[in-house]
Amino acid sequence: MKKTGAEIFIESLFKEGVDTIFGYPGGAVLPIYDALYKSRLRHILVRHEQGAVHMADGYARATGRPGVVLVTSGPGATNTVTGLATAYMDSIPVVAFTGQVPTELIGNDAFQEADIVGITRPCTKHNYLVKDIRDLARVIKEAFYIATTGRPGPVLVDLPKDVLNDSTEFIYPDKVHIPSYQPTYKGHPGQIRKAVNQILASKRPIIYAGGGVISSNAANELRQFAKKLGIPVTTTLMGLGAFPGTDPLFLGMLGMHGTYGANMAVTNTDCLIAIGARFDDRVTGKIDEFAPYAKIIHIDIDPTSISKNVVVDIPIVGDVRGVLKDMMKLLTAAKVREFKKGLKEWLGDIDGWMKTHSLSAAQDMTRKIRPQYVIERLYKLTKGDAIITTEVGQNQMWAAQFFKFKEPRRLLTSGGLGTMGYGFPAAIGAQIACPDKTVIDIAGDGSIQMNIQELATAVEYKLPVKVAILNNRFLGMVRQWQEFFYDKRYSYTCIGNKPDFVKIAEAYGGVGLRAKKPDEVDPVIKEALKVKDRPVFMDFVVDAAEDVYPMVPAGQPLSKMLLV
Amino acid sequence: MRHTISISVMNEFGVLSRIAGLFSGRGFNIESLCVAETIDPRVSRMTIVTSGDDRIIEQITKQLNKLVNVIKVHDLTGEEYLERELALIKVNCNADNRAEVLSIVDIFRAKVVDVSPRSYTIEVTGDEEKIAAITELLRPFGIKEIVRTGRIAMARSPKAK
Numbered sequence: 001m002k003k004t005g006a007e008i009f010i011e012s013l014f015k016e017g018v019d020t021i022f023g024y025p026g027g028a029v030l031p032i033y034d035a036l037y038k039s040r041l042r043h044i045l046v047r048h049e050q051g052a053v054h055m056a057d058g059y060a061r062a063t064g065r066p067g068v069v070l071v072t073s074g075p076g077a078t079n080t081v082t083g084l085a086t087a088y089m090d091s092i093p094v095v096a097f098t099g100q101v102p103t104e105l106i107g108n109d110a111f112q113e114a115d116i117v118g119i120t121r122p123c124t125k126h127n128y129l130v131k132d133i134r135d136l137a138r139v140i141k142e143a144f145y146i147a148t149t150g151r152p153g154p155v156l157v158d159l160p161k162d163v164l165n166d167s168t169e170f171i172y173p174d175k176v177h178i179p180s181y182q183p184t185y186k187g188h189p190g191q192i193r194k195a196v197n198q199i200l201a202s203k204r205p206i207i208y209a210g211g212g213v214i215s216s217n218a219a220n221e222l223r224q225f226a227k228k229l230g231i232p233v234t235t236t237l238m239g240l241g242a243f244p245g246t247d248p249l250f251l252g253m254l255g256m257h258g259t260y261g262a263n264m265a266v267t268n269t270d271c272l273i274a275i276g277a278r279f280d281d282r283v284t285g286k287i288d289e290f291a292p293y294a295k296i297i298h299i300d301i302d303p304t305s306i307s308k309n310v311v312v313d314i315p316i317v318g319d320v321r322g323v324l325k326d327m328m329k330l331l332t333a334a335k336v337r338e339f340k341k342g343l344k345e346w347l348g349d350i351d352g353w354m355k356t357h358s359l360s361a362a363q364d365m366t367r368k369i370r371p372q373y374v375i376e377r378l379y380k381l382t383k384g385d386a387i388i389t390t391e392v393g394q395n396q397m398w399a400a401q402f403f404k405f406k407e408p409r410r411l412l413t414s415g416g417l418g419t420m421g422y423g424f425p426a427a428i429g430a431q432i433a434c435p436d437k438t439v440i441d442i443a444g445d446g447s448i449q450m451n452i453q454e455l456a457t458a459v460e461y462k463l464p465v466k467v468a469i470l471n472n473r474f475l476g477m478v479r480q481w482q483e484f485f486y487d488k489r490y491s492y493t494c495i496g497n498k499p500d501f502v503k504i505a506e507a508y509g510g511v512g513l514r515a516k517k518p519d520e521v522d523p524v525i526k527e528a529l530k531v532k533d534r535p536v537f538m539d540f541v542v543d544a545a546e547d548v549y550p551m552v553p554a555g556q557p558l559s560k561m562l563l564v
Numbered sequence: 565m566r567h568t569i570s571i572s573v574m575n576e577f578g579v580l581s582r583i584a585g586l587f588s589g590r591g592f593n594i595e596s597l598c599v600a601e602t603i604d605p606r607v608s609r610m611t612i613v614t615s616g617d618d619r620i621i622e623q624i625t626k627q628l629n630k631l632v633n634v635i636k637v638h639d640l641t642g643e644e645y646l647e648r649e650l651a652l653i654k655v656n657c658n659a660d661n662r663a664e665v666l667s668i669v670d671i672f673r674a675k676v677v678d679v680s681p682r683s684y685t686i687e688v689t690g691d692e693e694k695i696a697a698i699t700e701l702l703r704p705f706g707i708k709e710i711v712r713t714g715r716i717a718m719a720r721s722p723k724a725k
Contacts, residue, residue: 304630
């Protein structure tokens with residue numbers, strides 16, 4: 001039976017198991033919106049296309065399923081670029097459909113035309129322009145396949161209006177055939193054996209786990225592996241939750257704002273086991289002084305990440321979950337017993353470091369609210385059972401340091417690109433994905449204004465997302481750098497105390513609460529947690545002088561942390 | 565160090581742009597680039613000459629392999645391979661030196677493909693050294709214009725069984 005391009009689009013999404021899309025209409029996509037009118041596909045109408053992409057991203061991080069975006073041509077498409085780059089840097093499966101002018105007008109500087117395929121080539125895993133309706137179903141299937149396999153990433157599909165209006169027989173292919181795209185999933189058995197032997201021979205091992213563990217759904221395997229061998233674990237920002245944050249083997253996050261214990265352990269280790277992580281500059285500090293005494297084992301699904309920044313001794317390309325399982329098969333009870341005996345001194349050293357400079361959210365109840373205290377109270381009052389999204393800057397770092405994540409897919413944060421304005425729409429996407437969970441965006445007063453318009457979306461769909469605004473009237477992280485490295489020349493980082501966030505929340509139909517003193521923090525949080533049908537802004541008026549510690553200054557090795 | 569890399573790609577819309585963009589986006593340099601369809605019209609072959617140390621070349625090769633359209637990447641450097649370029653050289657000549665130009669053309673097994681009262685246009689194919697040599701020999705006559713293709717390359721067949 002013949003179907004139009006718009007109908008094929010919707011039917012293909014159903015075939016892919018999609019139940020929700022995030023979008024904003026426009027001229028070029030009118031045919032799809034008309035078909036959506038009679039469809040049972042759930043469409044979330046946002047207020048800015050960037051919000052749509054971050055929502056799809058938050059949905060994907062919270063569930064592991066691909067997030068889907070639908071926007072119009074020209075400015076609608078270009079508004080997705082930041083969101084796509086965010087998903088690209090953190091390897092998140094998002095499929096974005098953009099409208100395009102009719103094929104005969106492409107390249108003609110037509111109304112609302114943009115070469116979005118050209119613009120997003122460097123910030124998507126792959127992209128397509130569908131020029132013929134007979135390619136449409138195959139391209140959609142390929143787009144979802146590419147976005148969700150190997151190292152996940154965003155894929156963009158550009159749909160010219162005439163293709164959407166054209167019609168053809170709808171046949172959805174049951175297999176994808178891309179001979180040039182064959183990710184490697186199974187780790188090389190020889191390398192795996194080498195790695196296990198190296199680990200068993202080490203006396204000061206440490207596991208450095210990243211976002212790849214979560215993408216691979218390997219948190220259970222990681223936990224089994226670490227606990228079986230008794231090896232301490234540190235994670236990157238993207239890896240928080242991959243290993244239970246409350247476990248005694250967990251050292252906290254490492255890197256520029258990592259804990260003293262984690263950074264000292266990585267600096268002194270003789271065997272660094274990198275799992276699903278990419279040795280990013282925020283983690284390594286000065287590269288030639290990173291893990292100087294260690295043999296490095298690196299397990300990653302993407303060969304380009306291996307030995308890109310740090311030369312690795314035992315690389316293993318493969319899916320983290322499968323490789324960990326294969327490694328555990330090689331561990332005999334006798335070898336493990338022997339190994340664990342040799343770790344006593346190392347574990348003692350680590351214990352000492354962890355106790356020396358531990359993070360503190362202590363609050364003097366007679367002075368200004370400390371932002372760290374707010375995070376800790378959020379943790380305690382939710383019993384750690386919430387999905388946390390963050391914006392970027394000091395708010396993000398404090399959230400990572402003071403909220404303990406016991407499970408994966410609980411912290412949704414823009415790590416690679418560091419996009420301010422990510423957290424609020426991501427929280428909306430996560431709330432839609434997990435309607436029964438408490439979802440809290442930890443924001444700064446600068447970041448929250450970048451996608452504040454999505455309050456309308458949250459109110460419209462009755463989403464009880466809570467936003468904890470750590471309001472210090474500054475662009476906090478930049479102010480901190482100006483304080484440390486530019487002699488306190490606070491150039492254009494003071495943003496003042498407007499708007500009144502309580503009034504803004506109320507103006508959109510949400511709830512606004514404010515805490516100005518430490519004893520008001522708990523009541524505000526408890527009040528917010530009671531709201532079940534609309535978003536809540538919690539305006540915490542915090543001390544602007546607080547800095548994120550520890551801090552490894554740019555270009556310094558991890559051992560040269562600045563401590564309180 | 566200079567490397568000649570041969571890449572087989574799915575001949576899809578934008579693939580040349582994607583690969584060139586990969587090089588520029590990551591700061592790898594392209595000295596020359598040549599691409600055309602192979603006997604299978606769905607597959608194109610690209611030959612890129614680039615330079616860098618071993619780490620850079622390893623990254624370039626891995627990043628190319630990562631692209632969805634790229635079927636195979638073969639770094640020919642260090643192996644036995646054939647390389648060829650074609651150059652069109654328009655050289656000044658007059659009644660006095662015409663014969664000398666023609667004898668150079670003859671020695672290099674090149675061809676004259678265009679004639680005018682004051683110039684000859686010469687077509688020459690060969691490896692990089694040959695093109696450089698004939699260009700040097702023609703330079704004293706005055707080269708009006710020179711256009712070169714990029715380098716194309718192919719591995720030699722194994723000689724032993």
